[in-house]
Amino acid sequence: MTLIRFLLRKSWKLVVGSLIAGLVSGLAGAALIAVIHKGMSESASTMTLAWGFLGLAVLVAGTKALSEILLTRLGQSTISELRLQLSRNILNAPLRQVEELGSHRLLAALSDDTDVIAQAYVQLPLICINAATTLGCLAYLGWLSWPVLLLVVGFMTFGALSFQWQEQRAVRLFERSRETNDALFRHFRSIVSGIKELKLHRTRREVFLTTQLSETVRAYERDFVGGMTVYSFASSWGVFLFYAVIGIVLFLWPVWRQTPAETITGAALVLLYMMGPFSQIVELLPGVGRANVAMRKVDALGLSLTASDATDAAAQKKPQAVQPIRPLWRHLELIGITHRYYHEPGDAHFQIGPIDLSFRPGEVTFLIGGNGSGKTTLAMVLLGLYPPESGVIRFDGMTIDESNREDYRQIFSTVLSDYFLFESLIGLERETLDGEATTYLERLQLRSKVRIEGGTFSTQALSQGQRKRLALLTAYVEDRPFYLFDEWASDQDPVFRKVFYTEILPDLRARGKAVLVITHDDQYFALADRCIRMDFGKIVGMSDGSMGTADSAFTHMESSPADLELFK
Missing domain, CATH: 1.20.1560.10 (ABC transporter type 1, transmembrane domain)
Structure with a gap:
């Protein structure tokens, strides 16, 4: 039995x-x-x-x-x-x-x-x-x-x-x-x-x-x-x-x-x-x-x-990465990346890619496109949560695979669209934690709503936008090399939405963080170092450097006049 x-x-x-x-x-x-x-x-x-x-x-x-x-x-x-x-x-x-x-x-x-x-x-x-x-x-x-x-x-x-x-x-x-x-x-x-x-x-x-x-x-x-x-x-x-x-x-x-x-x-x-x-x-x-x-x-x-012992033993014998994942890095590349959804085994439903992208420290990138265009899926692949079906991810020249994907994930801090907010800053225990978090509470205009004692939030009975600010606070105190925000500003009021784009993102850039923002806020596209547009799982437009206007700065790839209209 x-x-x-x-x-x-x-x-x-x-x-x-x-x-x-x-x-x-x-x-x-x-x-x-x-x-x-x-x-x-x-x-x-x-x-x-x-x-x-x-x-x-x-x-x-x-x-x-x-x-x-x-x-x-x-x-x-x-x-x-x-x-x-x-x-x-x-x-x-x-x-x-x-x-x-x-x-x-x-x-x-x-x-x-x-x-x-x-x-x-x-x-x-x-x-x-x-x-x-x-x-x-x-x-x-x-x-x-x-x-x-x-x-x-x-x-x-x-x-x-x-x-x-x-x-x-x-x-x-x-x-x-x-x-x-x-x-x-x-x-x-x-x-x-x-x-x-x-x-x-x-x-x-x-x-x-x-x-x-x-x-x-x-x-x-x-x-x-x-x-x-x-x-x-x-x-x-x-x-x-x-x-x-x-x-x-x-x-x-x-x-x-x-x-x-x-x-x-x-x-x-x-x-x-x-x-x-x-x-x-x-x-x-x-x-x-x-x-x-x-x-x-x-x-x-x-x-x-019933097979958990064997699984644990296999995990302990997992081959280690040839090089350690370093918090100080220079270059992250996605080369020929594809990923597909399946309703049933062998039945391909939706595919992103092939995609070639690169990211560097101190760079703010906006990822834009219509709903269902593959933005979030691309983010999941970038984060190492979905393995690519083909292509490779290289981190400072090191190929990311099953042997080091768990270590690779540790370079990211995120606030995803379906984020979960824990009751405390779990996993971030250090003596200065309460002081650091309280400073960010002030900056995020939450000091009057929330206290942090022993790394625990006094309350989470907040509006959706305020809860997202707490999630952002968690990402701040993690202080990791790469930040990813999926529609973070969508639940914020106009004032704080402006704070996010004009103060928070520039601050992360100044601290040498790489930032990828999935967004529809076209009035702020000009503040990105680079803006990438996706449609039907592919990159169809890209701009490099400081943007003047959304449509004039784009280099279109496989885009149509109808695509261009979405940027106006």
């Missing part, structure tokens, strides 16, 4: 120790039954039996507790590592893969799947102890009468096979409910993100609730209840088989074979004692089945947990 393999891979010593303790507990429990049986059979109990009973009772309780503690401790440490590993795998996965999976699937894996697996780890100690108790009882039953043991094992084998057949049906239903759960998370995200739109359109809200959300909720309920129903029938079938074998031993076995009454009584007593742990195992198996579905779902997302 996937779950058991994952548990063993994490700490086989604790698993073995727990299983040994559980086995001792089970055997001691079987021995306790033997003592009870013997005490019932003899006319008067002896002190030897009494002390034996007491010792075995203490041994059963102690080893049961030890087994539970070991496996619970292992289970909780493992689930913590599982959550961290899954988060690490998501962060290490290619950005394109993460985007294609969608946030709803990732949130379902991080929350629902890990919760299901965590619950299974809590149940595993009980399953192991009950299994050990069942084995101990079978051992004592074999000592009483091996023919009776064969009869019981035959019934248990038949019950296990029929249970497995029913379990396959239940697992299929659980898998369907897990797939539906992804859709549920997508709908929940729609409620949170689109609540204003839903409130403003009653018909849309009602259709969303009564069709999309309601149908998905009902589908999840149907499949989940169906799976649990199958397990309930399987559990009841197992209980019936136990009663059947007890009836056979008590009423039919003495007719078939001459067997001492003491043996029959002992066998019936053992079987009755076994029913408790065996029934509990069957009741806990649905949770384990759901956990295995969750583990397979995580693996199917391409965020494998």
Whole structure:
């Protein structure tokens, strides 16, 4: 089972120790039954039996507790590592893969799947102890009468096979409910993100609730209840088989074979004692089945947990860059770069390139063009978040590839159009941080709104434009060689928009930073050192040097009169 393999891979010593303790507990429990049986059979109990009973009772309780503690401790440490590993795998996965999976699937894996697996780890100690108790009882039953043991094992084998057949049906239903759960998370995200739109359109809200959300909720309920129903029938079938074998031993076995009454009584007593742990195992198996579905779902997302050790080992052996990425640099080149989107494998949808560009320190470049022209995609490739399908990126003559792309990304500070603002200046801890950040708060006209203490923002209850200024502050204190802003000024008022173009960008240039600004603010095009226009994934116009007017300074490449009109 996937779950058991994952548990063993994490700490086989604790698993073995727990299983040994559980086995001792089970055997001691079987021995306790033997003592009870013997005490019932003899006319008067002896002190030897009494002390034996007491010792075995203490041994059963102690080893049961030890087994539970070991496996619970292992289970909780493992689930913590599982959550961290899954988060690490998501962060290490290619950005394109993460985007294609969608946030709803990732949130379902991080929350629902890990919760299901965590619950299974809590149940595993009980399953192991009950299994050990069942084995101990079978051992004592074999000592009483091996023919009776064969009869019981035959019934248990038949019950296990029929249970497995029913379990396959239940697992299929659980898998369907897990797939539906992804859709549920997508709908929940729609409620949170689109609540204003839903409130403003009653018909849309009602259709969303009564069709999309309601149908998905009902589908999840149907499949989940169906799976649990199958397990309930399987559990009841197992209980019936136990009663059947007890009836056979008590009423039919003495007719078939001459067997001492003491043996029959002992066998019936053992079987009755076994029913408790065996029934509990069957009741806990649905949770384990759901956990295995969750583990397979995580693996199917391409965020494998079962192979995480191998992945980590491979990452540690990753070849290093021939040269280190230096914060002081001279030249960054994109040579023949292309990148494509795919709806399905092999189905190319949109391509940028081939593109040849170069950037230098102390240079402000504007990247302009219509929506969907490929500007943001080009930015993602430049940042090293999307690998180019062809062409190369060279940083001071060093080719950027998988061996050094992570180091290469560290030269960039960004405020993207879909930026995320953390609650603190995480990863920037230093003694002077609060003072530096407060200085920038003054400059960004946020001092009256926000305080920074210990690198943490006092509030984020700000307007969209003010939040973007906080994101800009974060980029400022990072103090990296290359700055990229994607439509940063679009949410700013006219006054602060002018501050951005006439004060902030010139300041970055003066500090020797390379700056790439994706923008539509044509009234400020003349302030750039260079302006590059994209259309349909290609560079169709470029100006070098200080710009007088947008259209007179452009050198057009593959551009048409209609393209030129966009600059006027």
